[in-house]
Amino acid sequence: MTVTLCGWRGWLGRFTLLLLLCHSVTYARKRKMRLEAEDEEEETNIRLPPTLRPVHYTVRLHPLLHGNHTIIGRLEVELEVLKATSRVVFHLVDIDVVEESVRVTLISKRRTLPVKRQRYDPEYQQYTVHLRRRLRQGNIYLLSLHFQSMLGNATKGFFVTTYKDKEGNERKVAATQFWPADARRAFPCFDEPEMKATFDLYLAREANMTAISNMPLVRTTPM
Numbered sequence: 684m685t686v687t688l689c690g691w692r693g694w695l696g697r698f699t700l701l702l703l704l705c706h707s708v709t710y711a712r713k714r715k716m717r718l719e720a721e722d723e724e725e726e727t728n729i730r731l732p733p734t735l736r737p738v739h740y741t742v743r744l745h746p747l748l749h750g751n752h753t754i755i756g757r758l759e760v761e762l763e764v765l766k767a768t769s770r771v772v773f774h775l776v777d778i779d780v781v782e783e784s785v786r787v788t789l790i791s792k793r794r795t796l797p798v799k800r801q802r803y804d805p806e807y808q809q810y811t812v813h814l815r816r817r818l819r820q821g822n823i824y825l826l827s828l829h830f831q832s833m834l835g836n837a838t839k840g841f842f843v844t845t846y847k848d849k850e851g852n853e854r855k856v857a858a859t860q861f862w863p864a865d866a867r868r869a870f871p872c873f874d875e876p877e878m879k880a881t882f883d884l885y886l887a888r889e890a891n892m893t894a895i896s897n898m899p900l901v902r903t904t905p906m
Contacts, residue, residue, distance in 0.1 A: 729807050730875065734768040737761070737873045737880040738823065744841070744870065745887035746857045752834040752843055758871055760826045760880075761790070764818045771812040771826055774867035774874040775803075776840070777833070784829040785812055789822060796824075808867060830871060840868025 741759040746752070762771070771787060780801070788795045799813040818824055835842040838860050845853050859869060867874040886894050887906065894900075 731772055731774070731809070731873060731878070732768065732770070734764065734766040735771065735818075735873070736763045736765055737878055738763050739881045739883075740872070741883045741885075742870050743885040743887070746834055746841065748834070748843065748855055748857050748892070749889070754832045754834060754841060754869075756830045756832070756870055758826075758828055758830065760873075762818075762824045762826055764820050764822050764824065767817050767820045769799075769814045769817045771814070771818075772809050773826075773871050774808050774864075775810050775830075775871040776808050776865075776868045777835070778868070778871060779831045780810060780871065781829040781831070784827070786825075786827045787812065787814060787818070788825045788827070790825050791822070810871060828871065832868075835868065839865040841870075 738761040740761075743757040745755040747754070760773075780803075782801055785798060785801060786795050787798070796818075797815040799815045801810070801812050803810050812826075832841075834857055838844070838858075840861070841857065841859050843855060843857055846856055848854055861869065864874055866872050873880075883901075884896070884898075888894055890905070
């Protein structure tokens with residue numbers, strides 16, 4: 684009788700454990716489905732998710748003005764997390780992101796988060812980096828990537844046009860027009876009015892060319 688009772692307790696323990704495991708798996712599946720549903724809902728929004736705020740951009744641009752008009756670029760953006768999220772969503776148009784170069788790093792610990800997948804929505808002009816881990820509220824992360832695009836012909840973003848010098852010779856010039864929503868054509872960015880940030884801009888050019896900005900020059904370095 685005693686042995687039978689012990690056997691019953693062992694079976695009951697295994698049965699209880701099985702129920703707990705089933706409950707745990709069911710809960711995990713429901714949570715995963717809920718998170719995926721939330722992700723899908725945010726992805727279909729024309730506005731960027733209010734989860735991240737750009738703090739500071741470092742933008743490096745090398746336009747081949749006298750070549751094939753290609754723009755070679757690198758972007759770094761410091762991001763403050765306003766609400767925990769597993770995605771980084773930003774704007775771009777007619778820009779090719781080098782997917783292997785995309786990194787999201789926790790600045791305080793210099794720890795890079797694994798990227799799950801990346802996708803582009805041409806309708807909303809949004810690029811989404813899906814992460815395997817969530818960005819924690821209050822932390823600062825660094826988004827970095829390489830990209831390539833072309834100087835456009837229309838007066839939008841970063842484009843090429845011409846002018847005549849004092850001698851009447853036609854010259855090429857690369858110019859920018861970001862208003863109202865065309866900064867996303869020059870480099871990947873959070874292109875919404877309330878998402879203001881500070882910038883460091885590096886522009887590579889030929890030695891005989893001149894760079895003009897509406898902000899003070901910090902330095903010029905020969906390459």
